[in-house]
Amino acid sequence: MRKLLLVALTLLVVHAALLFAGGRGVAQSSKAGATNVGIVLDVGGRGDKSFNDGAYAGADSAARILGPNIRFIEPGEGSDREAGLRLLAAEKMNLVVGVGFIFSDDITKLANEYPRTSFACVDYALSVDDKGNVLPPPPNVAALKFREEEGSFLVGALAALVGKSKKVGFVGGMDIQLIHKFEAGYRAGVKQVCPDCEVIAQYAGVTPDAFKNPGKGKELALSQYQSGVNVIFHASGSTGLGVFEAARLMNKLAIGVDADQYDEAPGHILTSMVKGVNNTVYDVIQRVQTGTFKGGIYSFGLKEGGVGYVYDNRNKALIPDSVRARVEQLRQDIIAGRIKVPSTR
Amino acid sequence: MNPVSFLAQMVRIAIPYLFAATGGVVAERSGIISLELEGLMLVGAFSATIGTHYSGSPWIGVLCGILGGLIFGLVHALATIRYRADQVVVGIAINLLAIGVTRFFLKLAFASSSNSPRINGFGGRAAAHGFDNPLLWMGLLAAPVLAFFLYRTPFGLRVRAVGEHPGAAASVGVSVNKIRYIAVAVSGMLAALGGVFLALDQHQFTDQMTSGRGFIAVAAVIFGRWDPVKAGLACLFFAAAETLQIQLQGNHVIPSQFIEMIPYALTIIALAGLVGRAVAPAALGKAVE
Numbered sequence: 001m002r003k004l005l006l007v008a009l010t011l012l013v014v015h016a017a018l019l020f021a022g023g024r025g026v027a028q029s030s031k032a033g034a035t036n037v038g039i040v041l042d043v044g045g046r047g048d049k050s051f052n053d054g055a056y057a058g059a060d061s062a063a064r065i066l067g068p069n070i071r072f073i074e075p076g077e078g079s080d081r082e083a084g085l086r087l088l089a090a091e092k093m094n095l096v097v098g099v100g101f102i103f104s105d106d107i108t109k110l111a112n113e114y115p116r117t118s119f120a121c122v123d124y125a126l127s128v129d130d131k132g133n134v135l136p137p138p139p140n141v142a143a144l145k146f147r148e149e150e151g152s153f154l155v156g157a158l159a160a161l162v163g164k165s166k167k168v169g170f171v172g173g174m175d176i177q178l179i180h181k182f183e184a185g186y187r188a189g190v191k192q193v194c195p196d197c198e199v200i201a202q203y204a205g206v207t208p209d210a211f212k213n214p215g216k217g218k219e220l221a222l223s224q225y226q227s228g229v230n231v232i233f234h235a236s237g238s239t240g241l242g243v244f245e246a247a248r249l250m251n252k253l254a255i256g257v258d259a260d261q262y263d264e265a266p267g268h269i270l271t272s273m274v275k276g277v278n279n280t281v282y283d284v285i286q287r288v289q290t291g292t293f294k295g296g297i298y299s300f301g302l303k304e305g306g307v308g309y310v311y312d313n314r315n316k317a318l319i320p321d322s323v324r325a326r327v328e329q330l331r332q333d334i335i336a337g338r339i340k341v342p343s344t345r
Numbered sequence: 346m347n348p349v350s351f352l353a354q355m356v357r358i359a360i361p362y363l364f365a366a367t368g369g370v371v372a373e374r375s376g377i378i379s380l381e382l383e384g385l386m387l388v389g390a391f392s393a394t395i396g397t398h399y400s401g402s403p404w405i406g407v408l409c410g411i412l413g414g415l416i417f418g419l420v421h422a423l424a425t426i427r428y429r430a431d432q433v434v435v436g437i438a439i440n441l442l443a444i445g446v447t448r449f450f451l452k453l454a455f456a457s458s459s460n461s462p463r464i465n466g467f468g469g470r471a472a473a474h475g476f477d478n479p480l481l482w483m484g485l486l487a488a489p490v491l492a493f494f495l496y497r498t499p500f501g502l503r504v505r506a507v508g509e510h511p512g513a514a515a516s517v518g519v520s521v522n523k524i525r526y527i528a529v530a531v532s533g534m535l536a537a538l539g540g541v542f543l544a545l546d547q548h549q550f551t552d553q554m555t556s557g558r559g560f561i562a563v564a565a566v567i568f569g570r571w572d573p574v575k576a577g578l579a580c581l582f583f584a585a586a587e588t589l590q591i592q593l594q595g596n597h598v599i600p601s602q603f604i605e606m607i608p609y610a611l612t613i614i615a616l617a618g619l620v621g622r623a624v625a626p627a628a629l630g631k632a633v634e
Contacts, residue, residue: 045457045458046457046459047455047459047460048458048459049460175601203601205601207605209556210556212552213554213556214547214554215558216556218547219357219588219591222354223592249469
């Protein structure tokens with residue numbers, strides 16, 4: 001029995017040590033008096049070339065330009081997430097940021113426990129009480145939300161116009177409300193320019209594992225491409241890397257998400273629906289630094305430049321000028337309120 | 346629905362399960378519980394990525410993947426056989442360890458805690474439906490070959506003997522622990538190949554890319570009643586359910602929650618004895634002096 005405990009304990013310690021090892025923040029030297037910011041990254045962590053890298057880039061430029069001390073934590077499994085947030089809150093950080101919807105409940109709980117600390121949560125999911133009323137976040141929480149449906153609408157129109165088939169595809173990660181937003185906007189965008197087009201929407205799973213299952217993503221995408229789809233938009237974390245792999249194999253197109261994912265499969269990435277995670281993280285750090293931080297819901301859409309799609313020298317060749325003009329017109333229509341983009345399926 | 350693409354997709358999805366489940370069968374037939382298949386696959390996937398990245402050859406990657414699985418298999422063997430630690434606890438610990446170790450070295454090697462750069466792989470012709478990948482054929486052959494070894498060779502007889510009645514095996518001069526060491530080592534290498542297939546097919550390692558496939562393999566071992574061929578058929582069956590859900594393309598005919606539940610629900614049904622008796626090797630989980 002003692003040996004068993006010893007073995008289990010050793011493995012556990014090694015596991016924990018490995019999880020937190022190597023996580024050096026950008027600003028290690030703590031300057032006295034400077035603002036302290038702690039950031040807990042989501043599943044995927046640094047190097048995901050997407051969400052987390054966006055948050056990292058925002059914090060990094062804030063550190064260089066504004067000079068706060070920033071500490072990053074990359075949690076492993078679910079329970080480590082709350083532990084990471086709690087660690088930072090207990091260290092009396094001025095601002096604690098959770099990068100991802102998955103932090104919503106933990107942040108709400110901690111914000112009530114640490115009312116003097118400012119919290120921010122990217123993609124904060126509002127909770128609902130028994131009667132279905134939406135509960136506002138605690139006063140010291142800035143809920144940073146993106147209107148992904150608006151960006152998805154534009155790439156949906158793009159997919160339908162460039163795809164030249166009556167079928168367009170969508171691969172989502174975990175089957176949840178947050179990802180349904182992408183699907184709803186995408187669908188509406190497709191229908192806007194091609195009312196008789198069919199949108200095939202599939203999800204990789206019903207657990208957070210669905211965001212890191214490239215094998216499943218590839219099979220989903222292969223079956224869509226084989227059924228006549230020419231363009232697939234993914235909103236599925238690293239599962240989407242499998243979608244790109246399928247696009248390479250079948251010589252078709254895919255649309256990236258969150259950040260410009262062109263490098264993952266050059267020539268096969270039509271565009272990417274980008275979220276300005278970096279700017280919003282930078283912005284919230286600046287607010288804390290200047291003492292203008294206020295809790296509440298912040299929403300970023302096309303109008304605020306919080307979402308958009310990539311159009312640059314690399315993917316220009318894939319997008320004809322007439323298509324570009326049409327999509328830009330749609331962008332103006334959404335900003336002016338002439339088109340209302342749905343956010344639920 | 347095109348039958349060719351259905352069958353091809355089913356096989357591609359089944360390959361990682363097939364490798365891992367045959368690995369599970371060898372170890373469990375020798376009396377060692379194998380909950381660590383998920384971790385072994387993950388290590389196999391990562392080692393293969395490292396090997397292929399630095400050598401440029403996927404075959405070197407396959408060898409590295411096998412080596413990684415062997416090392417983790419031996420850790421499992423050492424803890425459970427030499428130190429007689431609880432086999433379930435060690436299995437779970439190895440799964441957790443594999444997540445931490447792969448991420449640590451991923452960061453060390455490629456400065457990313459998410460994914461590796463692109464690596465070479467096998468095949469790659471769209472028209473081949475993945476059948477131009479030698480690993481796919483190896484996966485299909487794994488279960489029948491193992492069945493031959495288990496039931497038709499003296500070594501297989503010894504593996505089964507130490508799993509059923511180690512005392513009797515020892516009394517006729519069979520070294521129980523030596524047989525178990527070999528069985529667990531082979532199990533590590535086989536399960537790792539499941540991960541190797543995933544990584545090379547994806548041309549990349551991504552953090553925790555096995556996403557639960559090892560547990561489906563554990564379910565297949567139990568549902569297949571510790572018989573290589575039946576476990577292999579269970580893998581094909583689970584893969585067929587998944588393929589069906591994929592090919593029904595968002596028609597929501599079958600809720601995805603239901604499909605994800607199938608392997609585990611069937612395992613419970615099998616253990617409850619509703620479809621004949623599921624008899625585990627008699628000495629499963631018992632260490633010997």
